[in-house]
Amino acid sequence: MATWRLLREPRAQVSYCVVGRACFGYPLTKARSGLLQRTKGVCLRPCRPRSSAAAADASEEGVLLKWGLLLVPLTTFCLGTWQVQRRKWKLDLIAQLASRLAAEPIPLTLDPMELKELEYRPVKVRGHFDHSKELYILPRSLVDPEREAREAGRLTSNPENGANVITPFYCTDLGVTILVNRGFVPKKKLKPETRLKGQIEDEIDVTGVVRMSETRKPFVPENNIEKNRWHYRDLEAMAKVTGAEPIFIDADFRSTVPGGPIGGQTRVSLRNEHMQYIITWYGLCAATSFMWYRKFIQKIPL
Structure with a gap:
């Protein structure tokens, strides 16, 4: 096999890489007699400097990082929107339970299937x-x-x-x-x-x-x-x-x-913390969107 090495034509100043013995063309070299002859056994082709390849790879990684990090604000926005829908559903459920409790009493039934529909x-x-x-x-x-309404703003109650x-x-x-x-x-x-x-x-x-x-x-x-x-x-x-x-x-x-x-010890206690989740997810969406814009659009280092 041919030895792999880098040759440079003195006049054209073009870099060549050795690719093997099977050649499609032979470069001309000057013999001692002054005549030009073909050099057999090698085949040369232009190759790109290493610095250009490294720059291209870094550019591809930057594009992947840019669009990959954009998933963070998009995900938090979707989670915040989902919590908005959950909060609406929970408020409707609380309203339904309140209306049930305020309804006129009806005779008790012994049918187990009907009883499941009569809770509250x-x-x-x-x-x-x-x-x-x-x-x-x-x-x-x-x-x-009444007591719970009075103590709603207190840090402690007894x-x-x-x-x-x-x-x-x-x-x-x-x-x-x-x-x-x-x-x-x-x-x-x-x-x-x-x-x-x-x-x-x-x-x-x-x-x-x-x-x-x-x-x-x-x-x-x-x-x-x-x-x-x-x-x-x-x-x-x-x-x-x-x-x-x-x-x-x-x-x-x-x-x-x-x-x-x-x-009167019926406590209708449905957890409704969705507003906190809404603020959290939308807050994260705003913060990560701002950071992404400064780094990838304005090109300002974080």
């Missing part, structure tokens, strides 16, 4: 309580909209700690026993003997909103059935312990009696 819908039942099988969901704080009292309720018109959240009692009134005046024995009408079973959230303890300490609504387990149907309603505030649990 006021219903009415008539019957009497079985206070011997009370259950306690704790810890709970008193749901008091809501009273206690429990919600769940009592089996036999519905005389339906012939079944359901579970009724009678409401909040402070910790010192947890035992039934401390609130005997509120233990109603007569047949009464109860109005409340339908609630479904809930799954245990992270960091929430497991229900302790033996000690009668419940931390979340597990309707199947509660029904099994009390002998009731897995039907649950939160009694409204009008069910409150002197010395008894305070009704």
Whole structure:
């Protein structure tokens, strides 16, 4: 094989690279006799200096970097727009729940499929309580909209700690026993003997909103059935312990009696932090767009 080397014609000042023995043309060289002869065995062609190739590669990398970084503001803009749509959906859902809570109560149905459609819908039942099988969901704080409105701007608040009292309720018109959240009692009134005046024995009408079973959230303890300490609504387990149907309603505030649990403990708490996400994503979009414009359009180093 031919030796690879760089030759330069003295007159033309053109760089050539050796490419092999098979040649399509032979350069002329001057022999000792003064005659020009062809040099066999090599073939020369012009080649580009290394500095030009490096510059071309750097230019290609710059183009890729430029358009690759543009994906950052485009992505954050899309995420911000998605959060705008999520916020609209959440506000509509909150409005629907508020309208359900304000609707007129209807008779309770026993159809499981219909009950799923009635969550947060006021219903009415008539019957009497079985206070011997009370259950306690704790810890709970008193749901008091007026107090929460007053303390909305405060950094700290001291809501009273206690429990919600769940009592089996036999519905005389339906012939079944359901579970009724009678409401909040402070910790010192947890035992039934401390609130005997509120233990109603007569047949009464109860109005409340339908609630479904809930799954245990992270960091929430497991229900302790033996000690009668419940931390979340597990309707199947509660029904099994009390002998009731897995039907649950939160009694409204009008069910409150002197010395008894305070009704109206339905908390409609839907997280609505979408405005924070909107500000975050659009803020990142604006910042990264400005940086991209300064670097690649104005050519100002960051």
